[in-house]
Amino acid sequence: MIDKIKKYIRSLEKEAIPQLSVNCVIFGFHEKTLKVIVNKIALGQSTMFVLPGGYVKQTENLTDAVQRIVKESTGLEKILFKQFAVFGDASRSFEKEFKVLRTSKLDGDAEVLKWFSKRFISVCYLALVDFSKIELKPTQFLDAAQWLSVEKAKTLAMDHSHIVESARESLIKELPYAPIASNLLPPKFTLPDLHALVEGILGRTIDRPNFRRKILKSDMIVKVGQDNSNKRRPADLYAFRHGKKTSLIDEYKLGF
């Protein structure tokens, strides 16, 4: 294992841009909750959770690196993503995290420790995926990824919790302008679904009747059937009209 890691590090030193990484906050929506994908790292007795991420090849565009990383974790290819922040303070490295893992064999290895103690600048992207289409996969050095509710993602390694928080803020700011909902929901969905999603993103309640009217008047969704699920009164199913606007408000109003 350690040899495999060393080999990987050496290949990065040749191919990758030094001290630069990419991290992805991959959002999904399930059971009325906004969730993100995290990777579990278990070395020795300690475990920690990190965001999916990786390095950028010299010959690779940043966006291509993101697509590669998202595909690794989710199998999906053409999804919506957006660069939202860069984290790169002078002290930003995995050095602390590595020193905590006393029980790991890696701890003693100078070459590996040195690599992970380097300062890294991370360009961060948020990505939106349809939860129901995702089959989480193990990646090269990690166990299978897993979903974690955004509310519970407060104890990730290094600054990754901050990255999630920042991604969420960015998502809120983008909500009015970008087709966010249509990327987080399956092709067919009910209005209560959409309502819960928007409430989940904003972190507050929205009057249900008013929400319905606003969305319906905007003309961005069409009724496509009935919900066959087995609960109470069946809800109408809707789909976003593609080609039409799919953002939740239609222009820069900004209060003016």
Added chain:
Amino acid sequence: MIDKIKKYIRSLEKEAIPQLSVNCVIFGFHEKTLKVIVNKIALGQSTMFVLPGGYVKQTENLTDAVQRIVKESTGLEKILFKQFAVFGDASRSFEKEFKVLRTSKLDGDAEVLKWFSKRFISVCYLALVDFSKIELKPTQFLDAAQWLSVEKAKTLAMDHSHIVESARESLIKELPYAPIASNLLPPKFTLPDLHALVEGILGRTIDRPNFRRKILKSDMIVKVGQDNSNKRRPADLYAFRHGKKTSLIDEYKLGF
């Protein structure tokens, strides 16, 4: 000159993060126009304009690098700035720009050419300054910076025009949330000034009477006197109440 550049490059190779740079879009407002600071590079017969920028030292936070660069160009220290995008496609370098400068001695120098042909990832920041406080200064390798109207900043070197355009979009999106106006105007200003500023940022007209009412009702500015300027009817002078909200709308409404 060329030796000085070579020396600089060698110092960067020791101290700076490789392939990473910082660029600043420094906005100011003057004569009812939104402007940005650019540097003129004159080598041989050709000239080109670039955004203020520089490298990040290994031991330096990104924000410290930005402050250093802004200070170099403007002399100002505590100003508002915000990271808004990263540009870093695989083909992003100054190679083309350098090859165009046939008449320059630098063109023939392999070491310098190689340095400037490297792929660079640029973390971009927008900064807001009070135009009236700025005294533009020449920097290490450049003539004095100069103000250029945003509308005319379409032909900067490499992708710098795109960076400006992107900064402006970001500024518009931030307008409702951040204290933008108070950083672009002098401490005392008239309502017509503020009106023109917002129109300048948004790139469209706003009904003057309605604008006045909206701003005044928001309670974020106070009357502090009369304008002593020598035109027509004197306008009232206002100042932002610090401590109070200074953004143009007060909360995330987002259409809901």
Added chain:
DNA sequence: ACAAAAGTGTTAGAGGTACACCCATGT
């Protein structure tokens, strides 16, 4: 007196908020 820019008033209509109410289904 007149032009130009600052500042005030007014009105119709759109949009937001809050809440009461009706409807369809499973148990």
Added chain:
DNA sequence: ACATGGGTGTACCTCTAACACTTTTGT
């Protein structure tokens, strides 16, 4: 029948957009 969640109606109020109007200055 009744609880639950889906879906509709409506009244009140605020905000917006548009434009007419008044005021204060310099010439």
